[in-house]
Amino acid sequence: MKSFKDHNYIAEAKNTHMTHIEDLILDGGVKGARQAILALRSLRDMLSGNAKAPVDISVKWDGAPAVFAGIDPEDGQFFVAKKGIFAKNPKVYKNHADIDDDTSGDLNKKLKLAYDNLKDVGITGVIQGDFMFEKSDLKAEKINGVRHITFHPNTIVYAIPFNTQLAKVIAKAKIGIVWHTKYTGTRFENMKASFGKSIATGLKKTPNVWMVDATYPDISGKAVMSASETAVVTKKLSDAGKVFRKVEAPVLKELEDNKELNLVVNIYNNTVVRRGERIADPKKHAKGLIKFVNERYAKQISKLKTPKGRGKKEGERNKLLEFFSDKNLGILEQVFILHTLVTDAKLIIINKLKTLSNIDTFVKTKSGYKVTGPEGFVAIDRTEGGAVKLVDRLEFSTNNFSPDIIKGWDNPG
Secondary structure: OOOOOOOOOOOOOOOOOOOEHHHHHHHOHHHHHHHHHHHHHHHHHHHOOOOOOOEEEEEEOOOOOEEEEEEOOOOOOEEEEOHHHHOOOOOOEOOHHHHHHHOOHHHHHHHHHHHHHHOOOOOOOEEEEEEEEEHHHOEEEEEOOEEEEEEOOOOEEEEEEOOOHHHHHHHHOOEEEEEEEEEEOOOHHHOEEEEOOOOHHHOOOEOOEEEEEOEOOOOOOOOOOOHHHHHHHHHHHHHHHHHHHHOOHHHHHHHHHOHHHHHHHHHHHHHHHHOOOOOOOHHHHHHHHHHHHHHHHHHHHHOOOOHHHHHHHHHHHHHHHOOOOHHHHHHHHHHHHHHHHHHHHHHHHHHHHHOOOOOEEEEEEOOEEEEOOOOEEEEEEOOOOOEEEEOOHHHHHHHHHOOOEEOHHHOOO
16 A cells, blocks of 8 residues: 655654645645545545554644653753754753743743653653643542543643542653654754654653653554445545546645745635634635635735835735636635545544543533543654644634633633
8 A cells, every 4th residue: 555655745854833634735736635635545444444554643632832852962961842942043951040041930840840850761862742731730620520630731621530540640740741753863953753653652650750652552453433434434535536636736736836825825714714614615715715815915005104015015916816817716626625525534534533532631611621522633654654634623723712711721720
């Protein structure tokens, strides 16, 4: 079976941003669109019991902050860091004074706890994870009449029944971290990421640190998706393949290479998600882009004070609008049909993956707890190491932007 990274669209780059699988169609040209379909085929095969499916799954944990830890390859010293590790001038912290010089508040406290508790667990190289809790974040709460130990680092509340062994382990820990990425390289700026590797299992166990890998257990050869569910996904992907063959490659290339066009299309699509909607009518959605472009540029032009500045911005708008010929609008309609089919298949797979979790997840609302899924999943090519993101964007958007959802940082309890 072909690897879904055969076309090398996703390089083993630093894991600071990962594309939604359906957006590979917009951001990755022909290679990206093909990769999206191949990745979903691999996931379908794995979930339907194909032991040879070349894919691993990891869970996107909703932790904060992102934490890096390891050994500086240039001087051999242990460090912790936040995302500035990959800046032109990397910021890494090798003692409490370094942390105090660059951070404050809750971030300062968590980085010091990470430094103190991770320096002796035997980390080699550089690893990245999500900080899930420190001791004071752990709460004992009743959810649906059952007593749980909970932690609420960001949007999602993680809950473990109180009388389980896992709850006892977590209750003893000073910090909790989920590891998901390992880096190799001789300097921070040239490091490459490996996704889905076993990290926590290779570290020294200590009661002070609850740490796990983000990867799901290998379920290859165990069918968790029924024959009828598999057939639905297969039909969606078959239809996606037919549409993909109709889409002219130059249009996909323009969507990928024209940075302003790519930005506008992605922002336009995200406005639909923010409204809690999906692309219901691809033809109408494609035509609506012209109005969106005109309105977007009209706002920008209205803020400019000089005729020269306004004229320049009008020229940029007119140049962008040249793309929207009748022919290209017809092709864009097919692109959005393809985008929708890939999204449909993705959501079926996400809903099946949600059933495999061994930790309950909720959001906390003003009227109590509501069941939700994990933040999302990452599909990792077992042979090549490439990775793509699978997220239920409507659920994610509701959880993140609804005023009814209480976040971990503003949780009064």
